[in-house]
Amino acid sequence: MNDQIHTGDEHGALGDAEYAEFMQLAAEEGFDPEEVEDDIAAAGHGPLPVLAVVGRPNVGKSTLVNRIIGRREAVVEDKPGVTRDRVTYEADWNGRRFKVVDTGGWEQDVLGIDASVALQAEFAIEAADAVVFVVDSKVGATDTDEAVVKLLRRSGKPVVLVANKVDGLSGEADATALWSLGLGEPHPVSALHGRGTGDMLDAVLEALPEAPAQTFGAALGGPRRIALIGRPNVGKSSLLNKVAGEERVVVNELAGTTRDPVDELIELGGKTWKFVDTAGIRRRVHLQEGADYYASLRTAAAVEKAEVAVVLIDASDSISVQDQRIITMAVEAGRALVIAYNKWDNLDEERRFYLEREIERDLVQIPWAMRVNVSARTGRHMEKLVPAIETALAGWETRIPTGRLNAFLGEIVASHPHPIRGGKQPRILFGTQAGTKPPRFVLFASGFLEAGYRRFIERRLREEFGFEGTPIHLSVRVREKRGRKK
DSSP states (O other): OOSSBOOSSTTOOBOHHHHHHHHHHHHHTTOOHHHHHHHHHHHTOOSOOEEEEEESTTSSHHHHHHHHHTSOOSOOOSSTTOOOSOEEEEEEETTEEEEEEEOOOOOTTSSOHHHHHHHHHHHHHHHOSEEEEEEETTTOOOHHHHHHHHHHHHHTOOEEEEEEOOOSHHHHHHHHGGGGGSSSOOEEOBTTTTBTHHHHHHHHHHHSOSSOOOOSSSOOSSOEEEEEEESTTSSHHHHHHHHHTSOOSOOOSSTTOOOSOEEEEEEETTEEEEEEEOOOOOSOOOGGGHHHHHHHHHHHHHHHHOSEEEEEEETTSOOOHHHHHHHHHHHHTTOEEEEEEEOGGGOOHHHHHHHHHHHHHHSTTOTTSEEEEOOTTTOTTGGGHHHHHHHHHHHHTOOOOHHHHHHHHHHHHHHSOOOOBTTBOOOEEEEEEEETTTTEEEEEESSOOOHHHHHHHHHHHHHHHOOTTOOOEEEEEEOOOOOOOO
16 A cells, blocks of 8 residues: 555645554545545546547547547537537546547638638647547548648647548448558547447557646746636736736727737736736637637636636626636636726726625625725725735645544534435545645545535535635545444
8 A cells, every 4th residue: 555645736645644544544434445545546636638639520529529428418410610619528438537628610711721720729739638630531631631630740749540430341441541641540430339439548548648747736936827817808908017017918998909818927015926818708709700719718728727817807897697607617727716806996886786796696606716806997906916816825725634624524524414315314434635726625425415515514614724715626435335343
């Protein structure tokens, strides 16, 4: 047995004494030690390896993604261009977990086929650890396929070439012809019927790294990264200029001035920070707005690389569904979170009253997020931004010793037991914090814990230990006991 449980970040490993204490708890409850260790490793991982699925429209990318993840989630239709946004799913093959990115095609004759494919494929390839390149075996390699091959070669990323729509032995000869692309062996599959996908996934596991490089949260030796995100024209660039004390980026009343994420090193509150001004995320960015579409993709990548997301909301306007979607994106990415209500100087008493009601109604899921009321135009309350960011980072990096956590869980079980359902009352047996950045907990229970009870546990964790400004990931493992020691 290992002396430590390595969970993917520098603060998430259990030391020898704590490990022994924790495993003793597991043994007392009759849990299999190896399964416990695997569960903690799974919950405490850093970012999972990323597999991008790229190819021309209508070659069966989304059908293949559905086959890989084992369920019909990606929208499939027998015409090109159905998938437009980059969509990520989690998959598991032979006990290894990874992310699958389904990439979209383009609207015909908008920016030009070659330009659209190149931009979409280039972004997907850049963000991935390995690539599945899907070609229609019945059509064969086209000029567009050849263009994508050039991108793949420049990237240096491992590539698994998939010849799709091979429904029988007669189609395998067509697949063999794809050796001409120079990407190695073509894997003949039928994404629709599942033929050959097992062998293909074995090849994918060989191409993917066991554990991806930690791109955020680790001690990088440089300034902390802050992503400024929000709808177009909420004042992101104005805020960056204000904290910088000079005109670093272009500001215009016309929405959508910023296209690419802009990194700026800024001295603020006695520290150097790396602020990233991003393009505004629109409600629906289709390829008829080509530059905006790719700006939105780059913004999502900037959030993935950041440690803190500062979401700007126009306080003079009602909180929109798009504001909520942007916040959800930051939370799902596991970033520390600060909500900055901008244009605060434009609010009268009536608008402030209604804004508070909107926050209570529409942002009820994130009462833990740090909040600042600012004016990027006048600089009002800008001095409150750094303390909010620092508090969020502290919560993001907080770790609770296993002994203290289990004492807390014991009190919870004693004072507020899980409701009885079907004559059974599941209870939390023990738990540990598997990782930080954001905090990730694994609870081992005697039965299924309802969502409402999990939310109660999360709320009590925040009340007891803080975790201000950070999402918390809470997973529950239910194990069949292997016989108690007498």
